[in-house]
Amino acid sequence: MSDTSGRRRRGGGRAGNATRRGSLGVIEQMPWRVPVNQDKPVEPLTEDGVQAIHEGAMRILEEIGIEFYNDEARGILQEAGCTVRGDNVRMGRDFVMEMVAKAPSSWTLTPRNPDRKITVGDNHMLFGNVSSPPNYWDMRLGRKVPGTREMCANLFKLSQYFNCIHFVGGYPVEPQDIHASVRHLDVMYDKLTLTDKVAHTYSLGAERVEDTMEMVRISGGWSEEEFQASPKLYTNINSTSPLKHDEPMMDGWMRMARRNQGLVVTPFTLAGAMAPVTMSGAVAQSLAEGLCAVALAQYIRPGAACAIGTFTSNVDMKSGAPAFGTPEYMRATQMTGQMARFYGLPMRASGVCAANVPDGQAMWETSNSLWSAVQSGAHMIYHAAGWLEGGLIASPEKFIMDCEVLQMIQRYMEPELWATGPDEIALEAIRDVGNEGHFFGIQHTQDRYATAFYQPFVSDWRNYEAWEEAGSVWTPERAHHIFERIIESFEAPPLDEAIREELEAFVARRKEEGGAPTDF
C-alpha cells in the first residue's frame, strides 16, 4: 500500500469515447452523460402518510427490533445505547434519526478512470447492469444454462460498451465454472480490466470484501489514504426479511464503512411473503431494515456514504412467485422515494421483470419499473439492463433492449426538448412554410435535424415492407446480432500494464493462499 501519487495516471485516463467509438462503431449510441432527473417526483403519500410510514418504521425498530446475526455489530450498537437481547436489537428513534442525519444526501464514487466518476444523489440517475443471476439465456442457446466466466465477461463488455451504463453492479451472471473460493478474484479481475466504470463488491465474508477492495485500490493506483479519501467502490447488502441482518452482509457493511466506501442497503420485502400484504406496511418494514443499517454505519463512521434501496414488490398470490413492474411495485417505489427524501438519503431502485424471455411482457414490466424509478427520484437504478425471470436469468438481448429504453430516459431528461425560445417556437419557419409546404428541406430543420431527435439503435422504425424485405427480424434477434458484433469487436479500456500485472499478481497470490473460505 505504498504512496503512489505518480501512479495515478496508470489508472486509465480519459475514456477516449471518440476513439473507442471508431473501433467499436457497431452502433451509434448516445455519449456518456449522466441524466439529471428534471421531473418532480410522483408522490402518492400525503404528509400524514409519510408520517404514518415513518412512525411504523420507528415503532418496528423500537418495539420489535431487528436481529443482527453479527456479534461485532451487536456490540457496537449496544455501546451506542441500543437495547440488545440475544440477537435482537431495538433502537430508539432519537438515535436512529440522529445517526441518519449524519449521512450525506449525496456522495461520489470514483473508479480507476476519473472521467467515469459518478455522483449518487443530486437528482442524478445512474444505471447499472443486471447483477447476480445464477443463469444465462441467449437467443442462440435458446435455453437457460448456468452462468460461466465467459458469459460474465461478455456482459461486462456490454456494461463497458454502453455509455448509458454508469456503474458495474455485481456479477452480471454468476460464473459457476469458477470455484466459489476464488470466484471473487477472477471476476473482479475481469471487471477491472474489461471496464473502467465504478465497481460493486459483494459483502460475502471478510476475505472477499477485503480482497476486492484491495483490487480496486490497485486498479486506481491509489495509496490507502487516497483510497479512503472518497468512495471508490460500493457494496449492496440485503437484509433477510423479515427483520434480520445476517453475518457476512453486516461484516462487509462495517468493513466498507471503515474504509469509507459506498454503502447501499436494500431489503427484499415481498409483500405477502416476507412483509405485510399491504404496500405501506411493506415499505415501513423495508425502511426499518434499511435505516438500522444506515444508523450502524453512521455510528462507525459519521458521514459514511449510504443509500437506501427499495426492492418492495408483491408476490403472485397464486404461485407465491415474485412479481415485478406491477402497479404495486410502482407505487411502493414512489412511496420509498418520498421516504428517502424525508430521511435525506439517496435512493436505489431497479429495472426488473418476471418474464422469462425478452418479449413484450419483459419490456412492459421493465418499462413500468424504470419509469417508477424516474417517478420516485431514484439515484441508482440496479439491474437496469439484462434482467429476466425475476433475477434468475441474465440475457444479453434483454441487456441491449433495455439500453434502448435507458438511452430514451437519458434523452427524455435533456431540457432542450422543452425549450421555448423564439428559435424553438419557430414562428418564422412556420410562416415560411405556410399552408402548402413541408418542413423537411427548410433551413430551420437543416440546422437541427442531425441532433433534434433520439436516434435508436435496436428499434426498427422502418415500415412493414422494408422490415420484411430486411428479413422480418423481431427485436430480440436484432439485439442478439448487435450483441455478437459488440463482443467480436470489443476493445478493453486502456489500463497501465504495471497495474494489470499488479492485479494479476494479487489474484495469483490470493489463489495460492486458498482464496476465501466457502460454506460447502
Place this chain on the structure above:
Amino acid sequence: MSDTSGRRRRGGGRAGNATRRGSLGVIEQMPWRVPVNQDKPVEPLTEDGVQAIHEGAMRILEEIGIEFYNDEARGILQEAGCTVRGDNVRMGRDFVMEMVAKAPSSWTLTPRNPDRKITVGDNHMLFGNVSSPPNYWDMRLGRKVPGTREMCANLFKLSQYFNCIHFVGGYPVEPQDIHASVRHLDVMYDKLTLTDKVAHTYSLGAERVEDTMEMVRISGGWSEEEFQASPKLYTNINSTSPLKHDEPMMDGWMRMARRNQGLVVTPFTLAGAMAPVTMSGAVAQSLAEGLCAVALAQYIRPGAACAIGTFTSNVDMKSGAPAFGTPEYMRATQMTGQMARFYGLPMRASGVCAANVPDGQAMWETSNSLWSAVQSGAHMIYHAAGWLEGGLIASPEKFIMDCEVLQMIQRYMEPELWATGPDEIALEAIRDVGNEGHFFGIQHTQDRYATAFYQPFVSDWRNYEAWEEAGSVWTPERAHHIFERIIESFEAPPLDEAIREELEAFVARRKEEGGAPTDF
C-alpha cells in the same frame, strides 16, 4: 324521430358484467371502472414556457392563418369577425380565447347502455381501441393483409370484451372488403350490435356523419331531442398539417356541433415534416390548428363538447418515417397537457408505437406513450389497444397485450395501494410474524390476499421451468390463444330486437339509396 321515452329500456340496460363473465370467462379481468388519474401531471414547461407556446399559437392564428377548405366554415368565421382571404382565415386572440372559454372543461358521452356512460375530463382516463389501420396482422397469418369486415368485427368483440376499453374508436381495421359507399353503414351496424360502449364516427362527408348519428340515435331508442340533450357519440378530426382544415372534416365537425355531439380535434404535427423540428414549435402549431376548430364549434354552439388532441411526434430523420413513443413524443404530450389545462379543455392522447410486430419494441414504445398520457393528464387515450406500424396495422395480439398494460394503469390509480391507516402499516402483523416467520399464512394476509395485488391475464409470472414445461410460449402466442378463445365464446351485449330491426332497416334503406358518394 318519434318521441319514444318508453323505448329507452330497449337500449340495453345494465351491462350485466357478472353474467357476461360467466359465459365469457376466458380470462379473469378487472371490472368496468374508469380510472381517475391520481398523479400530479409532469409539467416540463415553466409559466413563461406556457406563455411562449400560447403566444406562438396565437400569432400563427393572427398573422399566418389557417386554410379552411370549407365554404360554410369560412362564411361562419367571417360572420364572427375573422379575416378571410381566399381559403385563409386569420382570427384574433380575443375571439379565440372568448370562444375557447365557452367550452366545458368536462362533458359526458352516453352510449345505448347507460351504464357505459363516460365523462371526458375531471381527471378520468378513458381508453379506446386502435382506430383506422388499413391492414391487419395476427400470429396465425404471420403477415400483413388488408382488413376485412370479419377482422374489424373481431376487434369490436375485443373492444367490448375488455372492461379496460371505455369507448370504441373508429374502424379498428378498415374493412376493405366493403365498398366505401356503404362501409360506414355496415361497420356502424357491427359496432352498435357487437358493443354497447360509446361510439366514434368519422367526419368523412355529410351522408356518413348523418347516417351514423342517426344509427346511434336509433341504438339508444332516443328521440332527436333526447339525442341532442347530451353527446351520445363523438368524432375526431385531423387537420391537414401544416395549417389546413379540409372540407369533409369541417363539415362533420359542424354537423356534430349542431347536434351537440362530442368533438375532438387532433392535428398530426410530425416535427420535422408537417411541423417545426423543434417540439415547442410543433406543439404551438398543433394548438393553433386545434383551437381554431374549437373556436368555430363554440361559435356555432356555445358550450359544445370539445377536446383537443395531440399527435405531435417526430420523424426518423434517416427515413422520414414517423416515430412514436420517443422521448420527444413524451415531452410533447406533457407540454400539450399543460396547454390543455391552460385553455381549460379536455385532452386526447394515444397509445402508439412504430414497431411492426407485437414484440419488445412494440411494448416499450407503447409503454412510453401510455405513461406519457398518464403524465400529461390526458382524458381520452386513443389507439390504446391493438396498434402497430405507426397505425398502419391492427393486431389482436397487440390488443390483448396492451390491455394488460391498461389494466395495470387502472390498478395503479386505485388509492388503496398507498393507504396508510393502521391496518395497512400493519404493525401488529409485523410484530406477530417477528423475525422468524413469514406473512403467507397469517390472518392479515388471508383477509386481503384475494384482492391485494394486480392479477395478470396474459403475463406469465411462473418460473422458467414451469413456463418451459407449459410449452415455452412467448407473450404474443399467449395473446393469440386468448384472442381465439374470446372470439369463440363471445356473446354480444343485449340489444332489444326491435332496435336491431330498426338498425337493419335503416342500413338496408340507405344501401338502396346508394349510401355515401365516393371519390373513386
